[in-house]
Amino acid sequence: MTQSDLTQSDVTRPDVTRSRPGTGPAEPGESPEQLRERVAALLGRSRERSTRLTDLDDGELQAQHSPLMSPLVWDLAHIGSQEELWLVRDVGGREPLRPEIDGLYDAFQHSRSSRVELPLLTPAEARRYVGEVRDKALDVLHRSPMRGRPLERDGFAFGMIVAHEQQHDETMLATHQLRSGARVLDAPAPPRPAAPVDAAAEVPVPAGPFEMGTSAEPWALDNERPAHTVDLAAFVIDAYPVTNGRYTAFVDDGGYDDRRWWTDTGWAHRIAEDLSAPRFWSRDTDGTWWRRRFGAVEPVPADEPVVHVTFHEAQAFARWAGKRLPTEAEWEKAARFDPVTGRSRRFPWGDDEPTAAxxxxxxxxxxxAPVGAYPGGASALGVHQMLGDVWEWCDSGWHPYPGFRMFPYPEYSEVFFGGDYAVLRGGSFGTDPSAVRATFRNWDHPIRRQIFSGFRLARDAGPDI
Structure with a gap:
């Protein structure tokens, strides 16, 4: 994980006094004491989640549930390895705990499919290791001035490690979805909208400049920086992500068999992988669609955003619907731009950190969650559910912003620029508030759909916008 030199230019916020530590990213202007309290709470919450996701027998933890994913025990020890490298050794200047395992948990040295063959720590050893690392990291936290060199300034290194653990927790959640067998995770159903909504509703976005990216967000990563002005033509964007109901119409209309809707690359992948519906869907003899979700099989809910689709599938649906995917800049403008003030918000709903509402x-x-379930999270323009629920594919490649500066290491962002990746924005139901914001950028190969990926549509505006 990563980030570059921190300045305060794109958002001005008053000092905030709290009776409890925040649950999201660091706030601009927090004192060192507030930051330490926030970081300690976030580290604890991340570890609680990691523990829940690895509360399985040794065989389940050491198995490779899919060649696309690491064994869960690798993810667990990798979380500890990164925390040791950055917080214990670099920030704290302490002696290494287990230098002999560094290479085992270096993601660039071993592909996911090969990690099951490595001499990994056993589950008991991995749990003991991450616990020892955390004890030392907390001692480093309590001694850090949260000032000085960029890695420590505003608690950046600690925020980077919080986000890293939460990102691997989301990866482990995806592994849980891929594993076979009975459900081992449980959670309550999401809220439902107070009244039905038009799932195909659109929102016009006016032409003009807006500020994209950030130069002020304390824990923003290097690929989110710097803030810069982007001038866009007017466009129209869907108020909600595309739902299962809308996507089912594409499937039932023969969309997977109609070459017209697919790019050459997308069609070749569809044929090679024999794609016929989103991953984990199956159709009964009476035509009813079912899905497998974390070990349970249930009817596909029509009002939820579609999930587990590739960029190619999203693009084919968009063509079938007579629209297109939004670019990354269009997505961010729809999420952040306030037409009244002309400024870009930290989050779609404003500058306050995310809550369950x-x-x-x-x-x-x-x-x-069903579309329309979070009216309190709408953007200033009236676009809903842009953070959470599903990662949204954008019709943009993975490139740096003008003025990009690598920090603190090239393997987080820089080495991936220019590949065959497509951008994803917004986070999913499995993304933690501490690991996402309206400027956060994600990317993956356009063939991936084990991730919690969906999309929304856009189109060019007519002369009336």
Whole structure:
């Protein structure tokens, strides 16, 4: 994980006094004492989630549930390894605990499919290791001035490690979805909208400049920086992510068999992988669609955002619907731009950190919420559910912003620029509030659909916008 030199230019916020530590990213202007309290709470919450996700027998932890994913025990020890490297050794200047295992848990040295063959720590050894690392990291936290060099300034290194653990927790959640056998995770159903909504509703976005990215968010990563002005033509964007009901119409209309809707690359992948519906869907003899979700089989709910689709599937649906996917800049403008003030918000709903009333985040629920379930999370333009529920594919490649500066290491962002990746924005129901914001950028290969990926549609505006 990562980030670059911190300045205070794109958002001005008053000092905030709290009776409890925040649950989201660091707030600009927090004191060192507030930051330490926030970081300690976030580290604890991350570890509680990691523990829940690895509360399985040794065989389940050491198995490779899919060649796309690491064994869960690798993810657990990797979390500890990164925490040791950055907080214990670098920030704290302490002696290494287990230097002999560094290479085993270096993601660039071993592919996910090969990690099951490595001499990994046993589950008991991994739990003991991450516990020892955490004890030392907390001691480093209490001694850190939260000032000075960029890695420590505003608690950046600690925020980076919080986000890293939560990102691997989401990866482990995806592994749980891929594993066979009975359900081992549970959570309450998400909220439902107070009244039905038009799932195909659109929102016009006016032409003009807006500020994209950030130069002020304390824990923003290097690929989110710096803030810069982007001038866009007017466009129209869907108020909600595309639902299962809308997507089912595409499937039932023969969308997977109609070459017209697919790019050459997308069609080749569809044929090679024999795609015929979103991953984990199956159709009964009476035509009813079912899905497998964390070990349970249930009817596909029509009003939830579709999930587990590739970029190619999203693009084919968009063509079938007579629209397109939004670009990354269009997505961010729809999420952040306030037409009244002309400024870009930290989050779609404003500058306050996420709560359960704003978005479906943090694995509180194990599925996307029905569209319209979070009216309090709408953007200033009236676009809903842009954070949480499903990662949204954008029709943009993975590139740096103008003025990009790598920090603190190239393997977080820089080495991936220019590949065949497509951008995803917004987070999913499995993304923690501490690991996402309206400027946060994600990317993956366009063929991936084990991730919690969906999309919304856009189109060019007519002369009336």
């Amino acid at each position: 704003h978005a479906n985040l943090g694995q509180r629920h194990l599925q996307p």
